Amino acid sequence: MKLSNTKWIEAISTLNELTQTHRLKWSVSKTAAIGSRYGGGLMSIGGVTESEPVGASFIAPYQDKFLRLTKFQVTSSGGGSTAGLLGIAGNYIDYRLDILDSAGTELFSVPETSGLADLYKSIQYQVTDVDGLLNSLLKEPLP
Secondary structure: OOOOHHHHHHHHHHHHHHHHOOOOOOEEOOOOOOOOOOOOOEEEOOEEEEEEEOOOOEEEEEOOEEEEEEEEEEEEOOOOOOOOOOOOOEEEEEEEEEEEOOOOOEEEEOOOOOOHHHHHHHHHHHHHOHHHHHHHHHHOOOO
């Protein structure tokens, strides 16, 4: 069963709202996804794509599952036709959202969807407690 891209965009938007309102609590994950959807050494036609996690990977419980969001640096040598790379050499950032079971086994990887970068930033803001830090700094007396 394939969900429309519109439903995935709405779902990511809802996750972002739940994160920003602290109704969905994220924490730093001890494990990251193995590779982005494009790779960890994936051979494409005429080119090689490699991906490596960068920054923290985050995890949150939702219903009886867990959500894990990982940020990747993807490097392509070009010449291939891998989705999203268009056969052009270079580096870019990719995000991967996975649904895990209670044991941490990956059950499903959400298709590439707009909004994952915004969700990642909202999670960073929540986990770092930027609001609390700013409020504390603003209360700090100046010498």
